[in-house]
Amino acid sequence: MEKTVLYNFHKNLGAKFVAFAGYEMPIQYKDGIVKEHISTRQTAGFFDVSHMGQLFISGSKSLEQNLEKIIPLDFKEIKINQSKYSFLINDKGGVIDDLIITRVEGGFNIILNAACKDNDTKEIAKCLDSDSKYELKKDLSLLALQGPKSETILEAIIPGIKQLKFMNGDYFKFQGKKIYVTRSGYTGEDGFEISLPNTNAENFTKLLSNKGAKPIGLGARDTLRLEAGLCLYGHELNQDISPIQANLKWAISKRRREEGGFKGWENIQNDLKNGVSKIRVGIKPSGKVIAREGTKIFSSSGDEIGVVTSGTFGPSVNAPVAMGYIQSKFSEIDNRILLEVRGKKHDAVVSKLPFYKKSYVK
Amino acid sequence: MSEKKFSKKHEWVSLDGDTATVGITKHATEMLGDIVFVEVPEAGKSVEKDSQAAIVESTKAASDVYSPISGEVLEGNKSIVDDPGNVNSDPEGASWFFKIKVKDKSEFDTLMNKADYDKFCAENPS
Numbered sequence: 001m002e003k004t005v006l007y008n009f010h011k012n013l014g015a016k017f018v019a020f021a022g023y024e025m026p027i028q029y030k031d032g033i034v035k036e037h038i039s040t041r042q043t044a045g046f047f048d049v050s051h052m053g054q055l056f057i058s059g060s061k062s063l064e065q066n067l068e069k070i071i072p073l074d075f076k077e078i079k080i081n082q083s084k085y086s087f088l089i090n091d092k093g094g095v096i097d098d099l100i101i102t103r104v105e106g107g108f109n110i111i112l113n114a115a116c117k118d119n120d121t122k123e124i125a126k127c128l129d130s131d132s133k134y135e136l137k138k139d140l141s142l143l144a145l146q147g148p149k150s151e152t153i154l155e156a157i158i159p160g161i162k163q164l165k166f167m168n169g170d171y172f173k174f175q176g177k178k179i180y181v182t183r184s185g186y187t188g189e190d191g192f193e194i195s196l197p198n199t200n201a202e203n204f205t206k207l208l209s210n211k212g213a214k215p216i217g218l219g220a221r222d223t224l225r226l227e228a229g230l231c232l233y234g235h236e237l238n239q240d241i242s243p244i245q246a247n248l249k250w251a252i253s254k255r256r257r258e259e260g261g262f263k264g265w266e267n268i269q270n271d272l273k274n275g276v277s278k279i280r281v282g283i284k285p286s287g288k289v290i291a292r293e294g295t296k297i298f299s300s301s302g303d304e305i306g307v308v309t310s311g312t313f314g315p316s317v318n319a320p321v322a323m324g325y326i327q328s329k330f331s332e333i334d335n336r337i338l339l340e341v342r343g344k345k346h347d348a349v350v351s352k353l354p355f356y357k358k359s360y361v362k
Numbered sequence: 363m364s365e366k367k368f369s370k371k372h373e374w375v376s377l378d379g380d381t382a383t384v385g386i387t388k389h390a391t392e393m394l395g396d397i398v399f400v401e402v403p404e405a406g407k408s409v410e411k412d413s414q415a416a417i418v419e420s421t422k423a424a425s426d427v428y429s430p431i432s433g434e435v436l437e438g439n440k441s442i443v444d445d446p447g448n449v450n451s452d453p454e455g456a457s458w459f460f461k462i463k464v465k466d467k468s469e470f471d472t473l474m475n476k477a478d479y480d481k482f483c484a485e486n487p488s
Contacts, residue, residue: 027422028395032395032396033395033396033420033421033422034396034398034421034447035396219395219421219422223421288399288443288446289399289401290398290399290419290424292423292424312398312421312422313398313399313419313421315396315421320398320399342417
């Protein structure tokens with residue numbers, strides 16, 4: 001089991017740990033999931049996400065063309081220091097992983113899910129030519145700072161970050177070291193992700209804490225992202241689900257939706273042209289019952305029409321929330337459905353996403 | 363009202379005549395974290411010792427609550443169904459789960475006392 005360089009720091013803050021993607025990660029601290037969730041929405045919280053992959057790729061002129069084979073973005077559209085959400089696509093049009101890619105000086109930085117990062121690196125390497133270099137950085141940590149007070153807190157530590165727009169980044173200096181900060185996140189709040197040398201991670205995190213940001217574990221990270229309607233790989237996304245089924249058509253660039261030219265295009269083109277038989281939706285149980293992953297979904301007339309992929313209690317919505325896949329003909333917003341929990345059917349409706357309104361700085 | 367007795371599955375029971383009050387322990391709530399959903403049995407339901415009688419869910423997962431004693435349910439605690447968070451704040455007091463008309467009081471005697479339960483928790487951390 002691996003640990004991030006902040007393991008002892010978390011331990012001293014009273015973290016409870018859980019095995020996640022081969023790492024011992026904090027699931028919660030002393031405050032607990034609900035308070036941590038609310039702190040993030042009301043002030044600011046910091047998250048150690050150093051288990052995630054940070055892949056740097058540099059290379060020749062053909063680099064963009066090669067990456068376009070496996071990532072359905074229009075690379076010409078990505079400006080320097082601009083970030084985009086996208087995926088690695090397999091030959092069937094399924095999702096190998098979802099990712100954030102940022103154009104930096106001399107190449108690209110790709111943030112990958114911890115459980116997928118080694119395989120992702122192999123899949124990307126297959127598409128590159130011998131002039132390209134790639135490195136899954138082991139010497140860098142990754143921190144997220146999320147919530148309405150993020151800008152004020154981070155600006156006090158790294159002057160200039162308030163200039164960043166949503167899904168944009170830049171290099172800054174911290175204690176003499178070059179660090180890379182993007183304005184992005186996974187909670188539905190304004191916030192930043194900070195990539196910095198392992199050697200500086202603890203000092204930096206202490207400063208965040210001293211300035212009032214609360215430590216947030218993976219438990220609240222999950223309730224926050226679910227309220228924000230964001231997918232979690234292995235739940236809403238996997239190798240057998242296409243981005244079109246996942247209702248993430250927007251994450252495929254317009255030119256690529258028309259021209260294709262990436263793996264699995266035949267299936268994706270078919271999904272785009274003919275529609276999909278099942279699609280990801282938000283689900284709001286009418287009562288208090290929580291529909292966990294695997295909960296079967298039925299139509300009001302009793303036919304099985306889908307399954308829940310993530311479900312919990314949403315502390316800011318103050319109600320249970322879920323996402324899942326259902327037959328497309330039942331996917332209209334406010335459509336009444338039934339959720340089978342512990343053998344009983346419970347009323348629910350198809351809900352628009354996000355459950356909780358975003359407040360990104362554009 | 364009798365002293366509280368405790369089960370290995372982290373329920374507590376107190377006995378008043380032949381009426382038992384059942385809840386989950388403070389230790390259980392600390393393991394579960396924030397409680398966000400509770401389902402209690404309806405009056406009239408008969409429960410067997412160590413059978414599933416209620417549900418408690420945290421943000422993380424759902425868990426069964428077992429009855430440490432057999433009998434017929436007299437009442438489920440509606441106030442924790444309405445405000446599940448109350449289980450975290452007062453698990454061994456106002457936030458009991460259900461009351462039972464006890465069938466066999468000798469079952470009560472087989473449960474652990476407070477000192478034994480604390481020892482059990484210390485020896486079985488998780």
